[in-house]
Amino acid sequence: MMKAEAAGQRESSLSGSFGRHQSRGFAAEAAALADEKETIQVTFVDKNGEEKQIRVPMGVNMLQAAHDNDIELEGACEGSLACSTCHVIIMDQDLYDKMEEPSDEENDMLDLAFGLTETSRLGCQVVASPELDGMKLRLPAATRNFYVDGHKPEPH
Amino acid sequence: MYANENEEEGGGAKRAQDAGEATNASFLRFAVVGSGPAGFYTADRLLKTFQNAAVDIIERLPTPFGLIRSGVAPDHPETKAVINQFSAVAAGERVGFFGNVTLGKDVSVEELQQLYHGVVLAYGAESCRTLGAPGEDLPNVLSAREFVWWYNGHPDYVSLPVDLESAETAVILGQGNVALDCARILLRNTDELAKTDIAAHALEALRKSKVRRVLVVGRRGPAQAACTAKEVREILGGGLATGLKDVKITIHDSDLQTTALDQEEMKASRTHRRVFDLLQKAASRPPPAGATKELEWVFFRSPVSFYASKDEQGKQTVGGVRFQKTRLEGGGNGRSQRAVGLAEFEDVPAGLVLRSIGYKSLPVPGLPFDYQKGVVPHQQGRVLSSEGASASASGAPAGEVPGLYVVGWLKRGPTGIIGTNLIDAEETVASIAEDAKRGLIGGFDAARQGGEGLRLLLRDKGVTHVPFEGWKRIDAVEVERGADKGKPREKMVDVQEMVKVAGSTS
Ligand SMILES: Cc1cc2nc3c(=O)[nH]c(=O)nc-3n(C[C@H](O)[C@H](O)[C@H](O)COP(=O)(O)OP(=O)(O)OC[C@H]3O[C@@H](n4cnc5c(N)ncnc54)[C@H](O)[C@@H]3O)c2cc1C
Ligand SMILES: NC(=O)c1ccc[n+]([C@@H]2O[C@H](COP(=O)([O-])OP(=O)(O)OC[C@H]3O[C@@H](n4cnc5c(N)ncnc54)[C@H](OP(=O)(O)O)[C@@H]3O)[C@@H](O)[C@H]2O)c1
Ligand code: FES
Numbered sequence: 242m243m244k245a246e247a248a249g250q251r252e253s254s255l256s257g258s259f260g261r262h263q264s265r266g267f268a269a270e271a272a273a274l275a276d277e278k279e280t281i282q283v284t285f286v287d288k289n290g291e292e293k294q295i296r297v298p299m300g301v302n303m304l305q306a307a308h309d310n311d312i313e314l315e316g317a318c319e320g321s322l323a324c325s326t327c328h329v330i331i332m333d334q335d336l337y338d339k340m341e342e343p344s345d346e347e348n349d350m351l352d353l354a355f356g357l358t359e360t361s362r363l364g365c366q367v368v369a370s371p372e373l374d375g376m377k378l379r380l381p382a383a384t385r386n387f388y389v390d391g392h393k394p395e396p397h
Numbered sequence: 398m399y400a401n402e403n404e405e406e407g408g409g410a411k412r413a414q415d416a417g418e419a420t421n422a423s424f425l426r427f428a429v430v431g432s433g434p435a436g437f438y439t440a441d442r443l444l445k446t447f448q449n450a451a452v453d454i455i456e457r458l459p460t461p462f463g464l465i466r467s468g469v470a471p472d473h474p475e476t477k478a479v480i481n482q483f484s485a486v487a488a489g490e491r492v493g494f495f496g497n498v499t500l501g502k503d504v505s506v507e508e509l510q511q512l513y514h515g516v517v518l519a520y521g522a523e524s525c526r527t528l529g530a531p532g533e534d535l536p537n538v539l540s541a542r543e544f545v546w547w548y549n550g551h552p553d554y555v556s557l558p559v560d561l562e563s564a565e566t567a568v569i570l571g572q573g574n575v576a577l578d579c580a581r582i583l584l585r586n587t588d589e590l591a592k593t594d595i596a597a598h599a600l601e602a603l604r605k606s607k608v609r610r611v612l613v614v615g616r617r618g619p620a621q622a623a624c625t626a627k628e629v630r631e632i633l634g635g636g637l638a639t640g641l642k643d644v645k646i647t648i649h650d651s652d653l654q655t656t657a658l659d660q661e662e663m664k665a666s667r668t669h670r671r672v673f674d675l676l677q678k679a680a681s682r683p684p685p686a687g688a689t690k691e692l693e694w695v696f697f698r699s700p701v702s703f704y705a706s707k708d709e710q711g712k713q714t715v716g717g718v719r720f721q722k723t724r725l726e727g728g729g730n731g732r733s734q735r736a737v738g739l740a741e742f743e744d745v746p747a748g749l750v751l752r753s754i755g756y757k758s759l760p761v762p763g764l765p766f767d768y769q770k771g772v773v774p775h776q777q778g779r780v781l782s783s784e785g786a787s788a789s790a791s792g793a794p795a796g797e798v799p800g801l802y803v804v805g806w807l808k809r810g811p812t813g814i815i816g817t818n819l820i821d822a823e824e825t826v827a828s829i830a831e832d833a834k835r836g837l838i839g840g841f842d843a844a845r846q847g848g849e850g851l852r853l854l855l856r857d858k859g860v861t862h863v864p865f866e867g868w869k870r871i872d873a874v875e876v877e878r879g880a881d882k883g884k885p886r887e888k889m890v891d892v893q894e895m896v897k898v899a900g901s902t903s
Contacts, residue, residue, distance in 0.1 A: 321475035
């Protein structure tokens with residue numbers, strides 16, 4: 242995972258007019274202060290199948306939560322809905338069904354997500370709320386051999 | 398103990414140094430050629446995979462980031478945020494940046510192979526496909542790649558002869574995302590563009606532009622369009638904050654009739670299905686009140702030739718494009734249909750033509766190259782020799798060039814978004830890690846001096862390289878110049894000036 246916070250805020254504040262951006266750091270502090278009622282439990286399953294349980298304060302999105310907990314989730318556009326590198330897979334179909342539908346803009350980026358599934362979402366758009374307590378998220382595993390000879394992967 | 402992914406990043410560098418000093422044998426030196434997304438993602442993955450490695454990034458321009466800087470449209474600032482991550486990678490202790498150094502001119506593949514244990518080529522695709530059609534070289538028939546480099550201030554195309562003042566209609570050939578970027582720049586209100594990092598010369602020319610009508614022409618139908626939904630939504634306006642305003646969208650109903658095969662193709666591709674839906678909805682939407690410009694989607698037309706006309710001063714320029722009407726053939730069983738000519742022709746007048754039919758990579762002397770596909774031949778990122786023949790002395794499998802790798806557009810061809818290069822980099826770095834484990838690369842070799850050796854070599858050749866701190870000086874000056882104009886930056890477009898600013902100490 243590459244962390245963006247070290248580098249200048251400039252390019253990201255540029256996105257202010259078009260996109261949205263939340264400061265990092267805040268979540269860590271919030272997590273420390275919050276009592277259990279104000280956080281939910283989320284489990285991330287990494288590419289190797291290893292699980293990590295974290296607590297996420299209400300209102301914090303999963304990209305930010307991952308970064309605050311040293312979980313390798315990419316976020317090329319820093320949460321402004323212009324990439325799809327923050328792709329996560331909700332492991333519980335029932336929970337996915339209960340979630341608010343992705344917006345058109347999120348679906349536009351999901352179109353291009355690598356290894357898209359029926360329960361895929363963009364991590365930067367999934368915000369901690371009470372209904373999501375206990376959520377399990379999987380990071381898509383890269384398939385080797387996929388790109389040989391300029392094969393154009395097309396999410397279905 | 399090469400692939401050591403579980404170690405913490407911070408302590409890794411020091412440990413690597415210790416190990417390197419102690420034995421020198423376990424210290425690996427990598428060169429990555431090209432500083433676009435493929436190059437930077439590869440550098441990042443190499444550093445994480447090998448705690449005992451140093452990576453030097455070699456870039457022909459004094460400025461890093463490849464198409465993030467010179468390709469991504471100026472009105473898409475949020476896409477460029479990835480520059481923050483890449484800058485953090487470049488700031489790492491084990492990373493060197495050699496800007497203003499061109500592979501094939503200032504340094505050869507062979508020289509890099511002598512200095513580094515592994516060389517990863519990530520120099521992108523800096524040429525483009527042509528049609529080979531009569532009249533293609535007429536004035537104001539330009540490739541989209543050149544036009545994009547021009548409006549994004551790439552030093553090579555600052556003085557592109559683009560005339561926007563004698564053209565009312567522009568034709569863009571191709572319906573990929575690059576075509577839509579060009580259409581947006583031609584049609585977007587210049588007061589909006591003035592707040593972006595668009596090059597000053599381009600903004601000035603666009604302010605005087607007479608182009609009112611842009612035709613985006615595809616040889617196939619709306620079910621096969623190569624663009625993606627976000628870009629379509631934006632160009633169709635539709636009340637989106639970042640959408641085009643004051644532009645009438647024309648899409649002909651007759652083009653929206655689909656066949657069973659079209660339906661099958663769309664069922665198999667979420668992107669195509671969603672793009673089609675957007676086009677269909679836009680076709681029936683009334684134009685915005687007071688629309689002053691028009692964007693027309695033209696389907697089932699294949700360009701055949703370009704004809705000339707005289708501009709107001711009597712100079713010869715392009716007058717229009719002759720198209721052949723097409724229909725779709727083939728397809729089924731997961732294959733997509735292709736366009737075939739109907740031998741019916743149509744002339745479309747246009748004073749500006751942008752050919753946006755795809756990019757192509759360039760060969761470099763001493764490097765295997767597949768001229769037909771325009772890529773470096775490879776197996777999971779390992780470069781294959783052109784002959785594909787004899788097994789090397791090092792014991793690498795037949796046809797593989799040991800220690801030479803490829804990634805990004807140079808490897809896959811010119812398709813895919815920024816994130817695609819990340820998955821791609823992971824594949825190439827996994828191959829490198831396997832090779833290191835098998836002992837095909839690495840091991841002590843006094844000649845492999847990495848960055849130190851490269852610095853000496855460049856000094857001997859009289860090449861001034863720009864380190865990352867040099868780029869940061871350029872960056873600071875650009876931002877300062879931009880602030881005066883309410884722009885995020887005003888790009889420097891002259892390499893000499895860049896090198897001078899990079900070398901200044903104040
Ligand atoms: C016009 C345009 C707009 C795009 N917009 C978007 C977008 O909005 N969002 C998105 O996700 N994707 C976008 N893409 C796609 C994305 O830019 C590419 O997927 C990506 O840049 C390819 O990465 P790369 O590193 O292989 O090549 P590049 O980004 O082209 O990087 C290659 C680098 O190598 C350097 N180089 C070339 N030759 C040499 C040499 N001989 N020696 C040393 N260095 C050399 C170049 O200067 C360059 O810095 C766009 C592409 C284009 C063409
Ligand atoms: N915002 C973004 O995310 C963004 C922006 C820009 C670029 N990119 C990416 O960068 C990549 C390159 O984009 P691109 O637009 O250059 O390529 P592209 O998506 O491959 O589109 C090429 C277009 O040219 C047409 N074409 C090719 N050969 C032709 C010929 N001989 N005659 C007529 N038409 C021809 C193709 O039509 P056919 O389909 O019929 O072949 C297609 O419409 C793409 O993957 C794109 O998604 C992304
Ligand atoms: S971080 Fe780019 S879309 Fe989520």
